[in-house]
Amino acid sequence: MSVDILVVAEQRDGALSRSTVEAIVAGQNLGSDLGKSVGLLLLGQNLSDLADEAAAKGVQEVLLADHEKLADYTPDGYSGALQQVIEAENPDYVLFSHTYMVRDYAPKLAAALGKPLVSDCIHYRMEGRAPIFVRQVFQGKIDADFALQGDAPYLVSFQTGAFNADNLKAEGTGAIRATNIDMDRVEVRTKVLEIFEGVKQEVDLSKAERIVSVGRGIKKPENMELVKELAEALEADIAASRPVCDDGWLPLDRQIGSSGQTVAPKLYFAVGISGAIQHIVGMKNSGTIVAVNKDPHAPIFDIADYGIVGDLFEVIPAVVTAVKARK
């Protein structure tokens, strides 16, 4: 047996990550559009429990790359093992979820295979028999279409949330098969040391009911007063996009997004935030989202419920007054 579409799994705390399930859903969709089978590849050490979990995810086969050199993630180890698996199995597509780990090794793997990788795609559509992969350029303001030419395999990674893990079709049980990898051929040059949590989170924004979040549009630290007034008027906690925390205008533990906190307040009020994907993943499940931005094409408006296109320095003081008048 062999698989046509190979999805590469990632684990978190000994289970398949949610983004892996999203990637399987992408594989299932592509498989049904192209009439192809889907397999899932696990890399790591002592994978038997995980393999049983994986076999129940609606894939035809679960392939295992089980080796002590894969116990900890390294780009050399993963890229080396994957290259061997791909060359032996010859899949048409290799699909990934665009996690920090995939960002770290998938381009290297692509280069080693001499095959392009379309990274961080938000969806695909069929044109005839060929999928067209769509990814964002200019920080989400513009979409771009890519097709893949030449001989397979084709490598594609999908953005977190591009496919809904709840749409998994988990019928049947996949066959589990160990792959033949020769890890003696793979030299791991980096040494993995400890993993640790950055700043001790002093504020837990995950329980906040209302959040006023400020982005680079605020321009200067002196202007932070403005959003503080808004936060006070709304009895909201204050948070920020990454650049604001990088510049030290707010402490790091108030950063929202993929490298910061994930929140879902009743109200998320975004001031001068463009809405890059790394920010959005941290707040998209908020109840009501308000965006104030001078750029009508800012991607934040795609997920907002209420939008105001305008200069925050004019709009925010007026909102403060209007909110206070209604209390």
Place this chain on the structure above:
Amino acid sequence: MKIIVCMKQVPVKDSLLKIKDDNSWVHEDELNYEINESDHYALETALRLKEAHGGEVVILTMGPERVKEAIKQGLAKGADRALYINNADFTSIDPMTNAKVLAAAISPETPDLVLAGLQTDDNGSGQTGVILAENLGLPHTSIVMEIEKLDNGIKVKRELESGWFQWIELPLPALLTIQSGINQIRYATIKGIMMAKKKEVKELALSDLGLSGADVAAGSTGLDFQKVYVPEKTKQALILEGDPKDVAEQLADKLKNEAKVF
């Protein structure tokens, strides 16, 4: 330590982008450009490493004539010299093609360390640096937030998701992709700007790198870029219209009575 920093120029943040009629890209002639954010941090990182451990910082950039402005800025901040690949005759959105050209320029320099920003604000593929590592045969770490020099290598702090980090040791030579926010970027001094004028900028054509037009031809890697367009809206925000006072009143009403969030 000899450090090469890969830098790209991208449209300034907040640029109003207009898509060309044939959807081939955005109108570039109307835009202003700046150093890509994470590349700027990569440059700062290189300068700090040089200040702490000695050595040389070499800027590598590719693009049309306008990118000489980025070189000037980098030299004014303290880089020692620059390599400039004039790509007037080809532009590529394909990270594999770009990495191939950059690798050809880096190889003969035999640096101890290659730094690149982790992704560009225009194409945003986040791949060029990592592909470059593979092309150069170097070990790499991406999304780096701190670097310590060891006796026989370096120790770097790699950013993971949700506020987690990991320390990783690498031998040198190596390649790192740098995350924005790793440090505070300096301004150029007047003295630096004056000195920059005397620094060497070596201009390289494809032929100087042993490459031909076929090596950089669009689609030669199998990646077939087709078009750009304004995204379809999946969800339409209710955009409130009026002067600031009007919209503020409307919003406060909606938040209080419709959304009931205060």
